[in-house]
Amino acid sequence: MIYVYNTLSLKKEVFKPITTGKINMYVCGPTVYNYIHIGNARSAIAFDTVRRYFEYRGYEVNYVSNFTDVDDKIINRAQKEGISELAVANKYAEAFHEDTLPLNIKPATIRSRATEVIPDIIDFVKDLIGKGYAYESEGDVYFRAKKFKGYGILAHQDLAEMEANAAGRLNDDETVRKEDPVDFAVWKNEPREGVISWESPWGKGRPGWHIECSVMAQKYLSNTIDIHGGGIDLAFPHHTNEIAQSEARTGQKFVNYWMHNGFVNVNNEKMSKSLGNFTTLHDLLSTYDDPMVIRYLLSTTQYRRPINYENNTVEQARLELERIRTAYRNLLFRLDSSELGSDGKVEVIIEEQTKAFEQAMNDDFNTPNALAAIFELVSLANTYTKSNVVKRNSIQELLETISKLMSVFGIDGLDSHADLTTEQRELLDMRVKARQSHDFTKSDLLRNRLKEVGILVEDTPQGQRWYKA
RNA sequence: GGUAGUGUAGCCAAGUGGUAAGGCAACGGUCUGCAAAACCGUGAUCGCCGGUUCGACUCCGGUUACUACCUCCA
Known part of the structure; x- marks a missing residue:
């Protein structure tokens, strides 16, 4: 029996898949506006390990993930660099693949981009409006959080408390268009020229942040999925809003097991892009030539606990x-x-x-x-x-x-043996002969020489043993 | 303030109501022509206080420190 800690119940629960032998899981992917950092990598690795263990146990895992390729950060970046949003997204989506490949993270069964499911998103939003869960306001569409019973339970937050807490901060221009400050955008009006947008029943605009995950989970998996994963910071508001949207639309339970990974901290402080205290995986991999070490490092701590990262x-x-x-x-x-x-x-x-x-x-x-x-x-x-x-x-x-x-754990390549060059082969042979004739001076010289060409030798009762440095 | 979590040897990190896994580092030893690798050996009473118990690090209460979330964030 496999026990999974469910953020919803704050308990370890016996894992029971909806379909015997099969698992549908959805894991939130990155917003592709920059290289991913170690914290993002931890999430990817944690859930890759979860997936691999299920597969080890004989389950067939359907692993769906996303790239958020349209949002404020991407638009800002595109404008700053004077290139298109798509170019920004493409660049970092590609970098994501390049960086995660050496970490031996299995590609998702399906990895979809928000911009690939725009029609589905529009349909989804239409449905929400039809059911009275969402309303249009000056080209934006908002979800009526309070209409959804149990809003906030994933984060174990009381709605009234949240409102009180957030009161001082909610003075952005969005608020005036909302019926209620706790409502969140499922569709955003985009009047600006030259900024990415799509035609919709509510005018030119783009999806809200949370909607893509709800859409993809439903489209590529099903109304109810087994596992949904992501960083603990996503529990609120992202996953909270996903639950509200998805369940409002289908009337069915969205996710059976909510799994959240802990953070990577730097000097005991959360590593995050906004704090600027992050190390990108890209940099780490280029300064550190052994990606399996990173993978190993992130496996030495249970996924829910924080990892403190230092040199x-x-x-x-x-x-x-x-x-x-x-x-x-x-x-x-x-x-x-x-x-x-x-x-x-x-x-x-x-x-x-x-x-x-x-x-x-x-x-x-x-x-x-x-x-x-x-x-x-x-x-x-x-x-x-x-x-x-x-x-x-x-x-x-x-x-x-x-x-x-x-x-x-996704750690392969334990054997550092590889093809030897002719020179290396000859040096090794020469050393064997030198040792046979007890010429230790020569044998030691050869050992040094071999070290210079990247081969370390050790002597054992069974003879000379070598490996690549 | 609310919520969730954390505090175990120099470091990383498990764990259990009955006197603390594992690894790294360090030190000593064995093996080795030398070395390397390996092996053997050496270390903590579990943030603090109180309670329950025959017995708690493990349960309860309190306290303290740190972190995160409370509408950017893996």
């Missing part, structure tokens, strides 16, 4: 991941010197730890605990590879298990 956190993660990689590499090396057959005891521990891994993941995707199970296998691997006699099947099963479990 040395990446380095520490690198060292930790290195332990797993080394064990994997050393297992591979022992394959050649292994005997046929199985050890028996090794298999027992593998089974135990696989179970421990699954138990941890079943518990609301407790990746730190799952990782602990992997480290138990690493310890096993390290002690086992020290044995004089090792069995081939056991080594192989260790390799397969570690690899399989790590890939739930």
